[in-house]
Amino acid sequence: MLTYIIIGIIILIVVIFAIWIVAMYNNLVGLRNRVKNAWSQIDVQLNRRADLIPNLVETVKGYAKHEKGVFEEVTKARSGLMNAQTVQESAEANNMLTGALKSLFAVAENYPDLKANQNFRDxxxxxxxxxDKIAYSRQFYNDTVxxxxxxxxxxxxxxxxxxxxxxxxEFFEVEESARSVPKVEF
Structure with a gap:
């Protein structure tokens, strides 16, 4: 009778241990899938931004024909973002594109007619x-990671x-130069 109780206790312990392993494994799989989903949300927003950029560039080109270098920089940065394969490559390409867009908007500041153009404002x-969506998605991704x-x-x-x-x-990290405070001059 005592041996049946001991065998029963051992079987119960093994079953509890097996259930714990399965639960822990499933939890890890769930978290890994949340990381993948969070990354895909960033990717969606980065692609949306990349799709908006050609329209923005064309609108600005119509007003600022002599700003060819800025347009090439934006196009090159957009291409880098579209071809990025890893989180690190995407982060680097995103930082490059952010800098290029700053230059593009600086050019736009020199053209009051462009700033008043409804298409450009849209x-x-x-x-x-x-x-904003990219920033939120990056925060959610990094929290999930x-x-x-x-x-x-x-x-x-x-x-x-x-x-x-x-x-x-990997975390989606911002390049050190993107963290610096911009210099504002009047």
Whole structure:
């Protein structure tokens, strides 16, 4: 009778341990998928911004024909963003495009007729809205990566993560030059 109780306790412990492993594994899979989903949301917004840029460039070109270098820089940066494959490449291309767009809007400041153009204002508004969505998506992505990476690194879930080859995800980081305070002169 005592052996049946001991065997029952051992089986119960094994079953509880198996359930714990399955639950931990499923939690890690869920977090990994949330990271992928969060990244795809950033990607959607980056593509939306990239799709708006040719229209913006064409609108500005009509007014500022001699600003060829700025247009080439924006086009090159947009191409880099569209061809980025990794989180790091996307972050670098995004920073490059942000700088190029700043130059484009600086050019627009020199053309009052352009600033008054409804098409330009609409595109500028859509771009600003998209920038806000990108910022939100980046924050959500980085928060999700933080939760996922914590789960992978913390005991006891790190044992399951290591066993099933879960790897850390990269954060979407802003380049150091993008963090600097812009110089404003009057």
């Amino acid at each position: 595109l500028q508004s859509q771009l600003a809205e998209t920038e 933080l939760m996922y990476n914590n789960k992978i690194q913390m005991f006891p879930s790190n044992l399951i993560a290591r066993q099933f080859n879960f790897t850390e995800s």
